[in-house]
Amino acid sequence: MLSEVDKRIIVGFAMALVLLVITIFFSYRNMSQLRNVTLEVTHTHDVLFRIEEIYSQLLEIESNKRGFLLYHDQSFDEAKLAGIETIYLHLDTLRDLIGGNGAQTQRFDTLQRLISQRIALSQDIVNDSLAPRVPSRSTDYSLRGKRLTDAIKRIAGEMKNDERDLLNGKMRLVNASHRQFYQLYVAFGLVILLIFIFVVYIIRARVQERIATEDFLRRRSDEIKDLYDNAPCGYHSVDGDGNFIEINNTLLSWLGYSKDEVLHKMNFSDFLSENEKEVFLDNFDRFKAEGVASSVEFEMLRKDGTTFPIILNATAVYDGRGGFVKDRATIFDISLRKEAEDKARFLNAEMEAFSYSVSHDLRAPLRSIDSYTKIIAEEYRDKFDDEGQRLINTVLKNSARMARLIDDLLDFSRVGRKELIKSSFSMKLLVQSVLEEMEIGANDASKAINNQIDLDAWGDKSTLRQVWHNLISNAVKYSSKTPRTEIDFGSYADPSGHIFFIRDHGVGFDMAYYDKLFGVFQRLHSSREYDGTGVGLALTQRIVTKHGGEIWAESQPNQGSTFYFSLPLKD
């Protein structure tokens, strides 16, 4: 395909060529014109020369005639005859020269006739002089002679003038045509020059553009090569047998090999342990067929014998007929991640051990306190007065509170470790079932429950059940001092997902303390007013956050509170 620029160059050259051909054509025409003019001039001079010659021969004949009349020398008569012959020769030539010119031919005919008469007259005079003298005729002869000679002179003059005019006219025409030709010649020359300048300019621009493009491509290619070689991850390609055909510097430096040692010499499986070699060989054929390997983990062997964990992703490159050519693979060194995972596992195990020991070791003494106090209260009832009973009850109340704290704390730590099993379900029904479980609702005239939730949820049902349990018990608890408990439930959609809320008309709280609301062991009311451990909302927040959602609240003292939480939609 020709580019726009190439087309322009070709058109430019074509135009210049056409103009050149036109110029050559005009030059040729001009040259032949010039040659014609030269011929015309020669012709005219020839004509003029013949006329002059004829005229001078005529005078010569006349002087020879006179010479003969005076001296009667025969040589004069011979010279006269030779002159006459010459005149006729010149006349023949002149007729040929004049050719097709009508006016000149007429004059020529007249001239020829007059010359013939003149020559005849001369002959008559000579003849008379040889015969007896007739004086009257002598005068008559000389008058006729003079008239004829004058007429000849006039005709010859006319012919010469005409011939000159003809030549001049032609010369003018030729000069004008020459001038036109030179103007055209200069103009064409300029145009050709301009076209050449234009074409050269385009070619130059084209060449510069090409140089710039090559430069740009070279830089790009360098950048890409640099990225390939020095990216912070390993790149490589293997052929259908698993042999390395490309590898970048990063991966080489991780492995401790040089490029020459690896390319076309080593197989991917050479970098794996015996066990993983088999895994690789088992999976490689499947990869070649499927075209994608994602997040495959291997332990790679360095040159020095040490290993490091990697994650491999690869896509296959096929030829036109679907045959496997090579793969493009990335390798990430996940040593740090592995370490972090190990550490997280270790910390989780520690946490678990801690929770276990908390549950066991803290509960055991509590059980003893609670149990023995109750045994005392029962078996030694008679020995205690009212104050004694009150003190015992205080011990029992506090041990019960501590037991609840421990249980809540354990729940809190357990939720952090628990894996969410997500499903899609009706939130309205979940709330309904929690209410039934808590025995709140239908048969309870003191509570007005208005469940208006109409959006479904995507999440872990068992932990979300706990969320509702906590929020509902809070709503009930903090409404306990108002004559009637009213709880509204609702939902709405939001860019962040589905939002669910619960609104009570209870005691509420001061938003000034909002930042303490979701903290562990943080409470906005004393346990004398409202019982609680301060773990419920912290736990609720932990569950919602773990779902990827958010929890927040709005409240005014004695106006009730609204708790909202969002759950992202199924991805």
Place this chain on the structure above:
Amino acid sequence: MIQETEDQPYLLLADDSEEDADLTARVLRGGKLIEHVVHFYDGAQLLDYVFSSSFRAHPLLLLLDLDMPKTHGLEVLRKMKGDGDKKHIPVVVMSGCSDEGVIKQTYELGVNGFVRKHTQFEKFKEEILHVGEFWLKTNYYPGFWNSRQV
């Protein structure tokens, strides 16, 4: 510690907490469910006794705590349930921990029941009584009948 009462039914109890053991025995005796309770403070002691020549066959039940010094309850369970003679002795684990993983482990080792030790005395008492009613008064196991006939 070991009360040699040849002809009376008895209960094996392994718990490192003296109070828990005392409360358990107190509840069972108060409920007239058993009189003889043989208590060990750790798993090692229990195993020593069970696999000794002085072991008195066919206890009604082994009430086993899990977290004990020296030998853990799970290890005791493994030894008991892995032994041809002792595997039929009913073992009920009583633990302060009700972790799903732990419960699963005990069942994989062949436990006959798992009871959570409640912190509140009323509930603790109720649970012990339930266990006693069934395992000490209702249940039979291979070889046990002959022993009771003695």
